[in-house]
Amino acid sequence: MKFSVEQIAQILEGEVEGEGGVLIDHFAKIEEGKPGGISFLANSKYEPYIYSTESSAVIVSKEFAPKNAVKTNLIRVKDPYLSVSKLMTAYQQMKKVKKTGLSPKAEIHETAVTGEEVYIEPMVFVGEQAVIGDRVSIFAGAYIGQRVKIGRNTVIHAGAKIMEDCVVGDNCIIHPGAVIGSEGFGFAPDENGIYQDIPQLGNVVLGDNVSIGANTTIDRATMGSTRIAGGVKLDNLVQIGHNVEIGENTVIASQTGISGSTKIGKNCMIAGQVGFAGHLRIADGTRIGAKSGVAKSIEEPGGTYSGHPLMPLKQYLRLMINLGKMK
Structure with missing residues (x-):
């Protein structure tokens, strides 16, 4: 998936300094940036890299004042670290294909209750009278004991x-x-x-x-x-x-x-x-x-x-x- 610098700035409620139409297709460390990548600068010890990075955009603080010429495009936000976290979360959600269904190789007690759009992988055990909420994902080898209650949209990873x-x-x-x-x-x-x-x-x-x-x-x-x-x-x-x-x-x-x-x-x-x-x-x-x-x-x-x-x-x-x- 590709997004313009301007589109990303809108998601982050930031301001573009540079060319808003440049396309971004991946995340990159500021010191390893390549064209098409987006990086961020939240720690001053990484500032020297912003003058040499090849990333197409860098998320920076609104107060950031460059000491030298910057070749990349900047997205100015209130908190760069929080903003890149927000952006990565949004990207992950767009990229994710939601899986549903209960594997026949899972052992789910007949008295357990599962909500809507639940996903359970092989080798999962769900004990008697357990209650699994809507849109819960439980990955391979997890153990859910008797009378456990799990709320909506929760993810239980493998093992x-x-x-x-x-x-x-x-x-x-x-x-x-x-x-x-x-x-x-x-x-x-x-x-x-x-x-x-x-x-x-x-x-x-x-x-x-x-x-x-x-x-x-x-x-x-x-x-x-x-x-x-x-x-x-x-x-x-x-x-x-x-x-x-x-x-x-x-x-x-x-x-x-x-x-x-x-x-x-x-x-x-x-x-x-x-x-x-x-x-x-x-x-x-x-x-x-x-x-x-x-x-x-x-x-x-x-x-x-x-x-x-x-x-x-x-x-x-x-x-x-x-x-x-x-x-």
Whole structure:
């Protein structure tokens, strides 16, 4: 499919600087751009490439002021990174051929309910009394347990597992290998010091528009629900313990682990390899740097922290500078 620079600008509510009639047929990194490609510039360290790129158009900020002559056409927008994401999503939707139908090689229990325009590939298992909403796609080898409920327009990728009684909202994406509702890490030693299992009787509830990365695991609650609110985005290889709650629109990067019963607020940003102790409360809008260790609750909203032990970011940076001076 080909689109003119002007058509793309209209989709992005941007302004063209150059020739609006030039045709675009693919996306390209700005440093690897070729004719017919569209790139974007959101990070200033890539600015030198805009003066040499062969891409036919580059999405830039409205405030971008070139230091040298620019040969390519520009589309000026408020937020280049968000705009290219919007453009790629629109392109993906146009390109996608919606598949429907239930494979005869899938095992779907006779009591399970499937909505309209559902697509289920071979080797999928759907347990008894499961409810699959309209326009859900479930890819090869996925497991949908007993009494699971999946909302409309959700995509369950290959090999993902949603265990019994869990609830998934509308417009969610569960990536390959993710496990929703596995047993929480609950054990208690008896009088002989032998650890006995504590039954995990709860479930996991995902809100709408949640994305769960590949091989991420979310433990079911001991009692009640482990809750992931609407708009949350979890990267690959994240571990969420039993009875954890994560607020709306929080994002968490890879290899972060959250111990049981911790409650993270909405609009938080958690970098990779952060470890949380259990039973903590993290305020709304908190930002935590990579490889941090969170051992205490954070009560004040909107703070930025880093380090192990965790400390406010400015304090952490001063510490790193002073450590660097020690010889």
